[in-house]
Amino acid sequence: MLNFLILLIALSLLLALVRFLKGPTLVDRVVAFDSMSVIATSLLVVFSFYFDKSIYLDVAFVFGMTGFIGTVVFAKFLDKEI
């Protein structure tokens, strides 16, 4: 049951990766990266239950934080404000 959950999360991560690879503009790639970072945060939360290690939750927190900061900084860079 939990394996099926992880498989479905990986499938949606793969769909976002396809858009990341073939996106026509740069903003599409950044949107796909943002969505991938949120999905990967949830995947790390599911992994922390699957392997029964609560240290993975801290990894998920730091991963979500760096994904958010990376997206905002890249959007501001495309806006030519940095």
Place this chain on the structure above:
Amino acid sequence: MLIILGYFLSFLGVILFFISGLGLLRMPDTLTRMQAATKASTLGSLLVILGIACFEPQWAFKLIVLAVFILITNPISSSVLAMTTYKRFNKYIHNTSGADALKGDDK
């Protein structure tokens, strides 16, 4: 009982993740792709995190802090990206209705 609730919430969230990936792949335009991706993935991650909190109630504080963090930051990043798309990548937006509420804004 809590296990069944956890599986229900987790599978609902994962189905929303799948819808968000499908919308990211199938929508015709940058802004529509953005709304499909960010709204569905925000709600999906909240549901998955609440489902795992139903499985392991002693991790609930850390998981709720993570859920509140995602609930705050994901709309901010999507809003910043949408403003960037509107200002710099305007020719990729197919505006069929002719309405433009942000036209007179100088920001």
